[in-house]
Every structure is written in structure tokens, then in C-alpha cells.
Amino acid sequence: MIRTLFVRGLLAGIIAGLAAGAFAFLFGEPHIDSAIALEEAAAHTHTEAPLVSRGGQVGGLFLATALYGAALGGLFGLAFALVRGRTGPRSGTALSVALAAAGFVGVVLVPFVKYPANPPAVGDPATIGSRTSLYLVLVLIGLLAVAAAAVAYRLFEVNGGPVRWLAAGLGFLVPVGAAWGLLPTVSEVPEGFPADLLWNFRVSSLGTQVVLWGVLGVSYAFLWYRAERVAGVPQAVPV
Amino acid sequence: MSQLSAPHVQPIPLRNLAWWALAVPVLLLVAYLVTFDQGAISQAGDYLHELMHDGRHLLGVPCH
Numbered sequence: 001m002i003r004t005l006f007v008r009g010l011l012a013g014i015i016a017g018l019a020a021g022a023f024a025f026l027f028g029e030p031h032i033d034s035a036i037a038l039e040e041a042a043a044h045t046h047t048e049a050p051l052v053s054r055g056g057q058v059g060g061l062f063l064a065t066a067l068y069g070a071a072l073g074g075l076f077g078l079a080f081a082l083v084r085g086r087t088g089p090r091s092g093t094a095l096s097v098a099l100a101a102a103g104f105v106g107v108v109l110v111p112f113v114k115y116p117a118n119p120p121a122v123g124d125p126a127t128i129g130s131r132t133s134l135y136l137v138l139v140l141i142g143l144l145a146v147a148a149a150a151v152a153y154r155l156f157e158v159n160g161g162p163v164r165w166l167a168a169g170l171g172f173l174v175p176v177g178a179a180w181g182l183l184p185t186v187s188e189v190p191e192g193f194p195a196d197l198l199w200n201f202r203v204s205s206l207g208t209q210v211v212l213w214g215v216l217g218v219s220y221a222f223l224w225y226r227a228e229r230v231a232g233v234p235q236a237v238p239v
Numbered sequence: 240m241s242q243l244s245a246p247h248v249q250p251i252p253l254r255n256l257a258w259w260a261l262a263v264p265v266l267l268l269v270a271y272l273v274t275f276d277q278g279a280i281s282q283a284g285d286y287l288h289e290l291m292h293d294g295r296h297l298l299g300v301p302c303h
Contacts, residue, residue, distance in 0.1 A: 002251060002259050024297040032293055052289040064273050064294025071269040078259055085250030108299065117299035131301040132275060205299045212298075 004227050006077040012220035013073015014066055020212035021065035028204035029058060034197055035119035042121070042190075065212070073216060076103065080220070087150055092228060093221040100217025102146045108209040110142030111135050114180050117205035119198065124188045131186055138179060145175045274300045 036054075052060065080099060089095045115135050123131070152171030156164045189198060271280070273291050278284045288295075288302075295302040 002255060006259065006262070020298075021294075024294070028297040029293065032296055050289065051285055052292070056290065057292045060290040061293040061297070064291040065298070067269055068273045068294070068298060071266040071273070074262060074266045078256070078262065081251050081259070082256060085248035090248060112299060115301070117296065118302070119296060120302075123301065123303060125303050128301060128303055135301050201296075205297050208297045209299060 002078075002081050005081045005224070006074060008220060008223040008227060009073040009075070009077020009080065010070050011073070012216055012223055013069040013071070013076065015069075015219045016073065016212050016214075016216035017066040017069020018062065019215040020069065020208050021062040023211040024061060024065065024204070024208040025058065028201070028208060029061070031119055031197060031201040031204055035121045035201065038193070038197075039121035065208075069212060069216070072103075072212070073220070076100070076216060076220060079103075080224075087154060092224045096221035096224055097217045100213045100220070102150075104209065104213035106142035106146040107139055108206075108213065110145065110176055110179075111138035112206060112209075114138055114183060115186060116202050118188075119201040122189050122193060122198065127186070127188065134183055134186070138183065141175055141179045145172045148172060148175060274298065 076099065080096060083099065084092065084095055088098055115131065115138065149168040149172035153164050153168040156167040159167075268280075272287060274295055276283075276287045278286075278288070281287050292302065
């Protein structure tokens, strides 16, 4: 049972990763190329041979998104196994989509608002350590805030609709708002870097993550539904 | 609506899930190698960083 949920998670993750890679290739790569061109124009001296050619890096894009998708999908399958029957929608397909939406908000959106993606040439290499730590702290806070919202939603079960949603909203927004306000701001865009390039790159990066999590949630729902039917589990019958 | 929904689902017991928790560090390691490794764990120097470079930028993690 758990193995089925896990393996389908890996599979859905690879599908999602390849879809995200294709989106990134079509809509993100042109901005990366533009940013690298600016970077090299600014550096003037660029004599050392690159460790991986640009072509290799573009191939590496698909490798990166597929591997990342697989890891994410495996974790997603285990989270699905943990959550199902405990909280969230009773329908497995709805639960899959809801989990993916919650994961996207916690893992992607919460950090993105404070520390958005940057193209090459933006960001001081000397601060990569602290920026990475801050980013991971926000991922953790995002996940905890999503969990807090789910717990708050359950706690106020007897109060019904509006109160439950208000409690869930506060359970999410209070920790996230505090973190956005209190964590240090990073502002390392070089003087004269084109604003439209920065904006377009960030939109394409967020789009890549939307595709990743969206395809993950939907394809997992589909694979789960098929596995359930094959297993002969009785379907919902109107009474 | 509730009359049409599936019968109540029994949660998977936590002790059955415990073994599978061992997969979590492995999956996190793969995610780490893709998104953050600069040679510290892989011992591959900057190779993974350079190979995964575009993916890191577009997945939105701090790259350099």
C-alpha cells in the first residue's frame, strides 16, 4: 500500500520535473542567456574554459528538474500516505491536488515573496552562504505555517465555515508575516541591471515551479485514481 | 454532498510508515545535490553546480 503510494509519487515527480524543465527551457532559458551576456560584457576578461559548456548546462536543466521532481514526488507520496484519512479532503484525488497546492505555497511562494529567484549576474557570491540559510529558514517556516493552518482549521471544526477559514488564515499569515517582516532584506541587484529582464526572469522561474507542483498534484491524483480502481476498492455509491 | 462521498478512510498506521521514513533523508540528499551542492558533500567540486546551474536559477534557489 505505502509502496504503491511512494512509487507513484516518484513517477508523478519525474513527469512533473520534465514538464517543468520543458517550461523552463522555453520561457526561462532566453532570460538566462541575456543575463549571462550582460555578465560577460561586464567582466571583459573571460578566458578560462567553462567546466560545463552552455549546451551541457541546458541539458543539465532537464536533469536537474527531473531529479528534483523525483525527490519531491517521493516525499509527496509519503506525505500523502501520512495525511490521508487523518486530515484534508476525503477524496484521494482532491487530497493530492490540495497537498500540491499547500506544498507550493509553503516551499515556493513563501520564500519567493521575500527572496525571489535571481538570474546570473545578480547576487554577491560572498553572501551565498547566508542567503542560502535565510532561504531554507523561510522554506521551513512556510511548511510549518501551512501545517499550522491545517491544525487551526481542524481545531475550530465545531465553529463552522467562516470561523474555521479565518483561523486557518491567521495560523498561516501570522508566522509568515512575522518572518517576512523580521528576516533581513537582501538587495544585491547590480546598478544598471535591466529591470524588465529581472522581472521576466522571476516570472519564468515562478512559472517553472507552478508547472512543477501543478503537474505533480494532477498526475499523482490520476495515478492514484487508476491504482485504486485496479485494486478494486469499492467506489463511492450514492445512498 | 456528504452522501456521495467515499466511505471514511482508515489512516495508515504510523508504525507501518516508520520504515518508509528512512527514505526521507535519501530524497532530501538528492534534492540537496541538485539545488545546493558546491562540492562540500559530493566531493565533485563545482561540477554539480555548473551542470545543474540553469535548473538552480529557474527553480529559484540561491545559486551564486
